[in-house]
Amino acid sequence: MLLEPRTHTPLWMTIIAPIAAVFVVMVLCSGLIMWAGAPVLQSYIALAKGAFGSKFAISETLVRATPLMLTGLAAAVAFRAKLWNIGGEGQLYMGALAATYFGTGMVNLPAPLMIPFLFVVGAIAGGLLLLVPALLKTKLKVDEVVTTLLLNFVILLMANYLLFGPWKDPMAMGWPQGAPIVDAGILPKLIEKTRLHGGLIFALLASVSVWLVMSKTKWGLEIRAVGLNQDAASFAGIPINKTIIRTALISGGLAACAGVTEVAGTKEYLTLDISPGFGYTGIAVAMLAGLNPLGVIIAAIFFAGIYNGADSMSRAMDVSNYIADVITAASLLMVMLAVMLTRMRIRFS
């Protein structure tokens, strides 16, 4: 078996690859639905309805897509530079912790200033958290995959300590949750009677800005060059370490903003379950999007739909909603394979 590079990849192939991959995953996962004894087609219809079937469903899907766009962007930016940031979950909680620290009465600003302020302090906190593994990587050659993964556990325990200890809201009747974010810091609702909040606008703007930076600026070029070939980038005079540090700050900051949107938008206070693995799902989002910041928007909405749809499917059909995690993980692998097949062809000899 030989893999040889294709001389050129037609555009239709690039577009069809992720769609085909997701389709294959759906077919494979129908085996799991059959195992549960549920009718496959009706189950998928229930999933689609739960995801996009009503105004309410769509708004809920977009609420869930908001943090996924930001963690997806974080992974997309970092992976472009081959900085393997698997710490999105920890950075998300870091952003949430910063928003809680500054947003629950310590600082009082009018809303037009308070909301940007929360995003800025959150992003700084998340960026600094990823700065540690990035510096260890550039200065001491410590592998960043393991350090970012391990820091996730440290930050979650830190949040656990704070919410069971000094930051516990005495008004919360014993629940481990933070004090509510001040009114000026709450992200405004976009549509009446839904949970859809301004975080979505922020995430969309972030996607467009990241796309502009990555494809139209010197910084973006440097990040991509470092990811493609460090030696060549270094030969071309690109400061490798500086670029990696910069990438880390951007990536960590983006993931942390997902924590801010959850604390200041979706929940309005900090809990220990603000993220059901958004940091890890962000990796699947970035891969489905082919690391394209604009593609991240669509990929995030898709995965958010799968998760929300699986919740309603599990209620209707008695299929465990862990199927959403299976679909996400399988899509991550299958998309990677499909994208490779657009660049390579397999020759059996």
Added chain:
Amino acid sequence: MDFLDMFLNIGFWAATVRMATPLIFGTLGELICERAGVLNLGIEGIMTTGAMVAWMWVYQGGDLWTAVLVAAVFGMMFGFLHSIFSVYMGLSQHVTGIGITLLATSLSYYSFRMLLPGVTTPPKITPFQELPIPYLSDIPIFGEAFFSQSPLTYLAFVLVGVVSYVLYRTPVGLAVRMVGENPMAVEVQGIDVYRVRTGAVMVGSGFMAVGGAFLTISVFDAFYFDMINGRGWICVALVIFASWRPGKALLGAVLFAAFDAIQIRVQQSSASFIPYQFFLMMPYVFSIFALIVMSRKAAYPKALLVPFRRGQR
């Protein structure tokens, strides 16, 4: 808290050896994969799968040793899947590994929910009992701590020797080490690099799954979600700490487990003024520090993370 008392305590050493066991399996498994040039970040998920299937096998009436075998087989299946992506297709080992972890974990949780719908308290099984080794277990302190353990713990220690022997003293071991250092040279010898790497990843993944199984059918008697709790990632760190040597991997795992055992005992005696979460952080922080200390002089297998594509240089 008297430290001397603690170090003379049989319970402390027995706990250390017990806690080291899953780490030994996991670290050896990861070491085999990395020696062949493949970083296997599927470890966390493969351990979860091992823990789930072994427990489920026993819960459904199966035998304990068969459960270990079943766990190993499931681990090897995920290892095979990993190598399709990372070895045959030459895709990013980082992303493949994370994908395998997410897939193995979610499939385990899904299967657990499907096989046991609507249980709130996890049902229990009868796990492996301690198997004191005659005569040896009568030695004061040392014997009582080391030779009155679960059979799987003995297996872990024996496997350290076996892996060491196979890696350094057999043609198979040489081939495994070579594909991790210089795959092209191996290919020239007429050995199939893909097959050697795939075999190493599968065997390594089998080890990882048995490490997970140890948790559910030996230490504990039930399967909980999130019970691996980063142990897989700690094993990845331990491999670097051990500079890819089985003997040092054993040392690292035992040191780490001793540290964990100290942490738990100190936590129990000083819980009043230091919050317990800080103690729980320590294994992760300790792993990071171990990485910092060891990474400078780490002699990575030269072809680690480098995909091999036949017919290309």
